[in-house]
Amino acid sequence: MTRFKIGDRVGVPWLGQTCGTCESCMMGHENLCADAVFTGYTHPGGFAQFTTADEQYSDEFLRLAPQIPVQTSVTTYPLSKTNQALSDLRTGKIHGSVVVMPWQ
Numbered sequence: 001m002t003r004f005k006i007g008d009r010v011g012v013p014w015l016g017q018t019c020g021t022c023e024s025c026m027m028g029h030e031n032l033c034a035d036a037v038f039t040g041y042t043h044p045g046g047f048a049q050f051t052t053a054d055e056q057y058s059d060e061f062l063r064l065a066p067q068i069p070v071q072t073s074v075t076t077y078p079l080s081k082t083n084q085a086l087s088d089l090r091t092g093k094i095h096g097s098v099v100v101m102p103w104q
Contacts, residue, residue: 003058011062011076012053016043
C-alpha cells in the first residue's frame with residue numbers, strides 16, 4: 001500500500017474483508033457474504049487502539065487530520081457514508097429508494 005504508512009491515522013470501513021467468490025460478492029452485495037469480516041464486530045476496530053485493514057478496501061479509507069480527536073474520529077466513516085447516500089439521493093443516482101433514518 002502506498003497511500004498510507006504504518007502509524008497513519010485513518011478511518012476504515014465497517015466491511016473489512018469478504019471471500020469475493022460467493023453469489024453475494026459476485027452480485028456486488030459483499031455485506032451479505034457469509035465469510036465477511038466486519039471492523040469492530042468480528043475484527044478489532046472502532047474503539048480498538050490499533051487495527052489492520054485489507055488493502056482491497058483502501059478506496060474507502062479516510063485519512064484523519066491530526067487535530068481530530070480520537071473520540072470524534074470514530075464517527076467519521078459512518079457520517080461520510082450517510083453524506084454519500086444523501087448526495088446520491090439528491091443527484092438522482094439512487095432511484096425509487098426509501099431512506100430510513102431512525103432517531104431516538
